[in-house]
Amino acid sequence: MANWVYPLGTANDGKWDISLGASDSALVVDGWAHTGIKVATLAAGAAVELPASEEERIVVPLSGSFTVTVDGVEYRLAGRQSVFHGPSDVLYSGISKEMTITSSDGGRVAVATAPANASYPTRLVTAAETPVELRGAGNCSRQVHNFGTPAALEADRFIVCEVITPAGNWSSYPPHKHDEEKDGETALEEIYYFETRVALESPAPGEADAVGYARVYASDERPIDVAAEVRTGDVVLVPYGWHGPAMAAPGYDLYYLNVMAGPGRVRDWLISDDPHHGWIRGTWEQQDIDPRLPFGA
Secondary structure (H helix, E strand, C coil): CCCCEECCCCCCECCECEEECCCCCCCCCCCCCCCEEEEEEECCCCEEEECCCCEEEEEEEEEEEEEEEECCEEEEEEEECCCCCCCCCEEEEECCCCEEEEECCCEEEEEEEEECCCCCCCEEECHHHCCEEEECCHHHCEEEEEEECCCCCCCCCCEEEEEEECCCCEECCCCEECCCCECCECCCEEEEEEEEEECCCCCCCCCCCCCEEEEEECCCCCCCEEEEEECCCCEEEECCCEEEEEEECCCEEEEEEEEEECCCCCCCCCCEECCCCHHHHHHHHHCCCCCCCCCCC
């Protein structure tokens, strides 16, 4: 499990709270090749820099606002109070471009990365442009921001989105996989970066420990067995296998940023459900979306 679960503080590098899989990451994860993530917490006016590299990037404000300079051109990202306050502006940079990210008012920012070859133009995707999907139903209801999916963004390799799950609900369910190139499935590594909070209007005491849970297990002879507690700043890597559920414990809302990419020809999220649990999708037709959704500003 130690190879695939990185609690906050175990993958830090200089100014970065997290640096995994990116071209300049000091920590090398054996068997990891197609995706990366970096997260920084910056005081007002502070900055982080990324050199030009053969990787595409998308900048995602987690809290606060930022200015991103790409090859000398400035882009202002309005940001948000937190990941539980609706979509944010995000910026796709393409490949081989220097980048500087400067905090406007203090906050936290993520950068999703993937090694890439084809060049696509830098693009600002505003919060208003971001497709918001309410997925599932009942206690499987969750909210998905699809700013980096093939339908929303021209890119070479990666697929990036974020998911917010209300307290007590299950996400990434039914368990599914995308670890083979075959009809109806694409081979994609996946990163889960998590944040948690005490649910609004909760009677939780000040010492409450906002926690969620993540599950990954083997789909073939390759061994993997993850059942992890997750909190703000934790990362779970999914190299292969069934994954799900990601569980928001009662009393605590759960967020995760997903970064996916793989070696296949097609940039598409095609999955296979665990046949033991896929039937659950059919029950959603008789249930309503959780009324707590959508989360917004």
